[in-house]
Amino acid sequence: MPREDRIACHVVDIADAALDPRDAIAFVSDDAFGGIDVFIGRVRTRSQGRQCVGIHYDMFDPLALAVFRRAAEAAIEAHDPQARCYIAHAKGKLAVGDLAVVVAFASAHRDAAFRGCRQAIEAVKYQAPIWKQEHFSDGAAAWSDGTPLVPADATTGREGA
Amino acid sequence: MPREDRIACHVVDIADAALDPRDAIAFVSDDAFGGIDVFIGRVRTRSQGRQCVGIHYDMFDPLALAVFRRAAEAAIEAHDPQARCYIAHAKGKLAVGDLAVVVAFASAHRDAAFRGCRQAIEAVKYQAPIWKQEHFSDGAAAWSDGTPLVPADATTGREGA
Amino acid sequence: MNITLQLFGRFRDFADAPELHLDLPGVTTAAEFRAAFEAWARAHWPDAAIALLQASAIATDTTLLHARTPLPADGRLALLPPVSGG
């Protein structure tokens, strides 16, 4: 099966639907694979010592989807050329307990599954155009500081940005 | 919450029920945690170059449950003393596509989630009294060679066995 | 060049709309756009926005732009502050 058919990437507006790990598991499952690793990121109550009631995720959808796909391709390339990978991220106003991101990676063997899943979520966190605004119980809101984006083949940090 | 309440271990006879990753995710979910890693082991069609139609898992249930619990405790101790861990393994005659094992580990942060989950599944594979008999499409069956068990505090390999 | 600049994250707090429409004559590359837009921002935005701008990337729908990359013909760009997904 061509590699592009073994990758699924989604941006899901929380107003339309919640992320469901079952979708991720169903997509990557294949009778040739013995190992599936799934990472689930969930909105939690505390952040930097403050009580959090929710997170607003802003996203540049078309580029986010392109970054997800390149992240999946790179993880597959690095860990098992036959693997399958699923990446979905929520956007909009999420409450504590809502799922923000689900990544799944399946391979014949578990080591590739773990490593591929980890590589994909790291790329989502550090390379995808997604912004988190935390809403605190005292009514305050704050955008997270985050990580500057740098073009993939830039050699001198911000030079290429 | 005491650590023993943050650990769930199960042996599930495939004749009674299938493993369900939703049970694992539900058990480890907690509003204090941002990261959940789930590993799913699934019976696959090929093993050592032969076509496999199913796996019969034999298990020494009481000791397996004790090993699962100690594995969960060790993973929590090593990666996040507040974490939650779920370990379930199927026994009986599984077909290709059936789930053999589900491990989930949740923590405030994703690095601990990945590491805790990985440590727990490695312990299940190398320390739990479980035996795999592969059934091939030509009608043959073979017990896997496997890994010798050694008491946890044995210092000279088989000396203590 | 007529530019449509989409704003994201913290930049949304500095503008009334999610997009800015700017006419920036003589601008053809990402670096030229960055210089011209920074001049515009100094006239319209607070200092905090300028600092954020310097840590931000310029992108199209499909890729981040290098300094010498020509701008797309349709002039549609996105201004991406440091990211915090996942």
Next chain:
Amino acid sequence: MNITLQLFGRFRDFADAPELHLDLPGVTTAAEFRAAFEAWARAHWPDAAIALLQASAIATDTTLLHARTPLPADGRLALLPPVSGG
């Protein structure tokens, strides 16, 4: 001592039942049991079983036994060949 030995995995193929009942006089530790049982196995099982026995562990319901560990009073033991779960 009266021993009930539960068999697992490949050992199930060497016996008609999932448990063996053995009277092994003078056996009080795991190492003594191992020696006495190996003698029994040489008389009743093929060579392949003896090799597997040497790679196997002796356990109770809750723990693997060290060589010098006294056997449990109820004489219930399990014979555990190399494992292959997950």
